[in-house]
Amino acid sequence: MKAAVCRSFGQPLEIEELTIAEPGPGEIKVRLAACAICHSDVTLAEGGWGGELPAVYGHEASGIVESIGAGVSKAKPGDHVVVTLVRSCGSCHYCSHDIETQCDASFHLDANSPLSGSGDEAVSQGLNTGAFAEQVVVEQSQVCVIPKDIPLDSASILACGVLTGFGAVTNTAAIKPGSQVAVMGCGGVGINSIQGAVHCEASRIIALDLLDEKLELARQFGATHTVNSTDQNAAQQVIDLSEGRGVDYLFVTVGAKSAIEQSLGMLAKGGTAVIVGMPASGVMAQYDPGEFAAAGQSIIGSKMGSASVSRDIPELVKLYQAGSLKLDELISGRYALDDINDAIASVQRGEALRNVVIF
Template sequence: MRAAVTRAFGEPMRVETVTLADPGPGEVLVAVKACAICHSDITYADGGWGGTVPMVLGHEAAGIVEATGPGVTRVKPGDPVVVTLIRSCGGCHYCAGGHDFLCETVFDLDRTSPLTDGTGAPIGHGLRTGAFAEKLVVEQSQLVAVGGNMPFASASLLACGAITGVGAVTNTAKMPAGAHAVVIGCGGVGLNAVQGARIAGAASIIAIDLAREKLDAALRLGATRAIDPFHEDAVDIVTAATGGRGADFVFVASGAPAALESAASYIGKNGTVVIVGMPASDVNIAFNPASFAGFSQRIIGSKMGSASVARDVPHLAALWRDGVLDLDSLVTGRYPLDQINEAIAATRAGQGLRNVIVF
């Protein structure tokens, strides 16, 4: 099969013919139909999180089950599925507490990648998925069957952008109706945080970004105000929109240091900053702890929207079917696998809402 291989950090991916092992116990072979480009793939490919190469990245995918290994009960051949990077055992300390996304179990796929190149040398199973490829093998907990009426490009967004953005609001922050929200960074994750805040019944939703296309999309998806901080005083606007108190929740859906540092400017007393975007490992920011202590403010992290794949993907798919969650309009670029470097360059440049590799 063909796959886009990262051979060196910071260099273009190479589309190569690789070998994929058959699914083992509890594992599933999926024919990939769509895989969205997430900034996490770009950060990893640039070397922002370390690791070793070569590897096949891509983790926001949808496709059709081709075969299952022994013991698979969640899906069957022919099922259209969403493929996530969340791999969970269901029984460890974190899974038992409902935190599947923090599962501590080491699976066979964690020990040995199913991918090898033309010489037989191993290729890393990037982000536990390896979805920039015509086919992939994952553990069954990473899959959820979805109705066949959902376009694969739209379904792929459920694997990361949607569960991360909406989940940051509903699962991590548990934002109540009537709260005031700010979303910093309106890419695929941030726009879904805007939708999550709308669905949760926010009193106001202020979207902050530098790209007009993304601000317009935020307004269409539920933001009550969209701000380019280079041309408007975002702090004054947030203060006015919240009756002078500041936001109750600030969702930082960008890993850029400037975005992270600006978050404290927008929260009010008893406010919460939710870090949703994943910065590179060497990014550090400064904040005033006296302010956070004095005003009873919080900073919390949100990994993958604190999602339970089996619970959240079907729920969000139902919201899509009911017309409550918009996924279709977020897919603004479609590329074949041979143009993956062009798709990554467009995403890196902020062009499009979500660029998707389609097979």
């Protein structure tokens, strides 16, 4: 099996032949059709969150089930599936409270990567998935069967970019119709937060980004107003656009300290800042808790859009089929696995909503 392996942080990935294990009980082997590149993969490859090397990253994938282990009930060979990083047991404290992204159960794959090199060296399965490869073996809770007429390249983006951005709005914040919303960062996750705000019937959706071309894209996906966040008066522009009060919800979809700190000055009284993008480990942001308390404001985190794989992906598929959710338009470029470093470089330069590796 061919895979793109990270052997040294910050260096190009190496295309190698790896061995992948057969699925064990409760596990599924999927032959991948596509894997989109999320900025989390880039942060990992740069060493921003540490981790074990060598490793195969990639966690936003789709493909066709090849084989299943004993006890698998969620898919069968031949099914088309979206493959996510979310492993959930369905019965722990968090799963029983509908917080599957925080499941604290232990799985066989947590300690036993299915990947190994030519010399039987262990290769880490990055973000529970290792999808910069032709095949993956994952726990059955990580997959969701989709209709076979859904294009698999577009479907791959459902695994993280859409779940995270759309879900931050609809699940984590559960915004009310008529809310005034701002989204900081118009990459793949931010654009899907905009789509989530449209779905929830926000009255005003203000997109912020460093690049004017990203702001133009944001309008195509439903933003009603745009602000270039490099402008010195960007915060005041957001306040002015939201009837002089500030926004009810602000979604920070980039993992940058400056964006997090800047966002807090754009909130209305009683407003909520939702931290969606994850900075590198050790990055600290500052705010005045007294001002926050006096204004009755909140800061909340959103991991993977507080998503349930089995609940949310089928609903997103229905929206796509009805023409209410754009997926095809999110793909900026398609790359062969051998060209993955070019695809990643494009993401690092901020050029892409989603680049997709096609197998």
